[in-house]
Amino acid sequence: MRKGFSLIEILIAMIIFSIVMVGVVTFFVANSSSMIKSEHRSRMAMVSEETFESFKGYLMEEPTTGNLMFDSLWSIANNGETLYTKTDVIGQDSFVSNVILRRKQFTDNSPYAPGSKLLCVIKTKNKRTNKIDSINVVYSRHR
Numbered sequence: 001m002r003k004g005f006s007l008i009e010i011l012i013a014m015i016i017f018s019i020v021m022v023g024v025v026t027f028f029v030a031n032s033s034s035m036i037k038s039e040h041r042s043r044m045a046m047v048s049e050e051t052f053e054s055f056k057g058y059l060m061e062e063p064t065t066g067n068l069m070f071d072s073l074w075s076i077a078n079n080g081e082t083l084y085t086k087t088d089v090i091g092q093d094s095f096v097s098n099v100i101l102r103r104k105q106f107t108d109n110s111p112y113a114p115g116s117k118l119l120c121v122i123k124t125k126n127k128r129t130n131k132i133d134s135i136n137v138v139y140s141r142h143r
Contacts, residue, residue: 056139073118
C-alpha cells in the first residue's frame with residue numbers, strides 16, 4: 001500500500017483550488033469597485049445637499065434693499081441662469097455645485113404671494129473624475 005498522493009491527484013487538486021480562487025478574487029475585485037463607486041455617489045449626494053442648504057440660507061439673506069434674496073431673484077434671474085455656485089473639497093476630491101434656475105412659479109398672480117416657487121436643478125461635478133450628478137429642487141416662499 002502506498003502512502004501520500006500521486007502527481008495526478010496533486011495537479012487535479014491545484015486546478016480545482018485555482019478555479020475556486022479565481023472566482024473568489026473576481027468577487028472581491030467587483031465588490032471593491034462597487035463600493036468605491038457607491039462612496040463617490042454618496043459624496044456627490046452629500047455635497048449636493050450641502051449646496052441645497054447653503055443656497056436656502058442665501059435666499060434668506062437681506063441685501064441692502066431690505067428684501068429677501070428670494071424676492072430679488074424674481075426680477076433679476078432668468079430661466080437657465082446659475083443662481084449660486086459652491087465649491088467643496090472632500091479628501092482628494094474637489095466638487096463644484098451650481099444651482100440653476102429652471103423656472104419661476106407664482107401663485108395669486110404675484111411672485112411675493114405665499115406658495116411662490118423657484119424650481120431649480122443642482123448640478124454637482126467632481127473635478128477629479130469629471131462625473132456629474134444632478135437633483136431637482138423646489139424653493140418655496142412661506143411668508
